[in-house]
Amino acid sequence: MLQLLVSGLAVGSIYALVALSYNAIFRTSQVVNFAQGELLMIGGLLTVGLYTWFGMSIWLVFPLGVGLAVVVGLLIERLAVRPLHGKGAGAHGWIVTTMGTGIIIRAAAFIAWGSRDAPMPKYLGGGRVVHIAGVAVSEDEILVIVAVLAILALLELVNRYTILGKALRATACDQEMARLVGIPAPRMVAASFALGSGLAAIGGILLTNVAVSSPYMGIDIGLKGFAAAALGGLGSPLGGVLGGLIIGVAEVLGAFYVSSAIKDAIALVLLFALLMLRPAGLLGRDVIEKV
């Protein structure tokens, strides 16, 4: 049982990281960027490609991978989301534009990358297995879990104790009020896109260590990350992490105790049931709209 839990937590940690990236954007912009999976893919592919085929140092390829994803994220905000703001397009507008952008990015990556699979570079651990209290855990799994916890802690610190964090929180609460007190809300929205894109790229880099990279690596993870964010409550960082871990553990336990053939269905049924009980998600806040 403990072995399954640890594996579930490791799987769920990646979902959690992607959920965090969705939340970072949603908090300030109220937009779900459906191209998050592709931003994850950009970070992963660029990093693994530069490291493997150009022999660049990991200290250089990591910032480059994250940096490019951030630039693309900012472009998405500027070109696919901001123009729709205040134009009466509602949610339909950004759903279409962000989904479309994701498809374009994937197609571009396929043209640039081809159909090849990149090797797993093992720059983040050699895949060795350690035994803790009778549980076999690979270095990769430890790395993913620790990385997600560290990122969560860092985000919380930035959120609470920095000017940027406070400005982001103010923008998340009320963009108009934030603007009135001198906070450049549009820039804060752009900053949240940069943050969300960077987090997705880190997820991609971590993923390259445990799976073969390809232009399609972001599709499933992107969807499950969104499910995790919805389960935890869109806009709640802690909720997103919790949602990711719950889905990861549910998948592994479901595969073991019920059937591996329906493990995805088990996680989705869980999501469905929880959202029926708490539509705003585990830690999400109910939004009361004035009419």
Add this chain to the structure above:
Amino acid sequence: MSAHRIGRAAAILAAAMTMLTAGSAALAQDAVLKIGFVGPYSGPSAEYTEAGKRAVTMAVDEFNAAWKGKGFQAELVEKDDVSNPTRGINAVNELVSRDKVIAIMGPVNSGVFKPTIPVTTEAGLLHLAWMGQDTEFTRPVAIPNVFRFAQPNFAQAKQLASYMAKKKGLKRIGVIHDNTAYGKPGAAEFIAELKALGVDAVGDESFNQRDTDLTAQLMKLKQANADSILVWAIGNDQATVKRGMLKLGMDVPLYGANSMVSLGFWTVLGDMAKNTYTTYFDTYAMDTRTPNANAFAQKYFKRYGNDKYYGPGKDPYFYLVAPAQAYDAINATLKVAVEVKGDPKKMVAAMQALRDFPGVLGTVSFTPENHDAYGTASFSILDVGPQGPRLLETYKY
């Protein structure tokens, strides 16, 4: 312009016209043999389309060079099916009705190939499965116009089951497969073959392509005391199974479908690829390559160099099998096309009458009952291993 210059220009023009007319006459003598080629040009299966396209392009160029001015020229008509059955049917319909091809290679994916069969069968057109391994294409009864140039699932299932149960005496075999149209039926056929030999699989687990963690599935097989594991999935995912086994300390042999012989498998595993076995063409095992296989490898290398199908270095492993299948398929097709002078209505009968055609992967002969190019004699048990696949046993079931 002077009269002299006008006269010279007219002479040059006349000479050019004469040459063009002569050229057209020579070209007009060469009948064009149009062959359709269908597969996904994007998505995970695109690498197979690409592999086949490289080989058929090479074969068409060779054919055209040899037959220029002698009556025939070949031409490929390519269609993208994006791995979608509906798009596959549309592509094949276009090839039949609009492009008037004399034969069709593909689609690549079995799940896309299958629904296109009625279209070509109705048209009486030669249809080649150069990648599709689905048993139903040729068994239990051969479809009249469909011929396969690939290792069929039933041959893999029979040989692996027989080798594991009868030769190695394994009694507690655990099965794991991906949830696709490739993994599910392949594993089911393997389990059925095991059952026919009096052995029940101790587990039947599944996963999604590209899953990164298979702990739950492998723990179930471990708890069932599996003495070996059979995996039916693409190479990358087979490697994930092996990694999971190593993590859980499962020191039992891993047998797999022939996709274990892929760059993806080694890419992921490297030195961890020990105690892994499959069934495949022995014509390309590192220590049993045939002259035909070597000749093809050299030609391929000369044209494409160290691409991902050839592999690294000068000593290719097994990666060239997919291009070689396509190369054999189109060369056999062009041979019969010449025999029937490009008449599409006679292509099927001519292909069925093909005997002792010297392919890269084996000598090909068809009969009304057998539409599989490569008989079971072509396949052996290979030790996949970290150093590249080597012949383990020429085991025939």
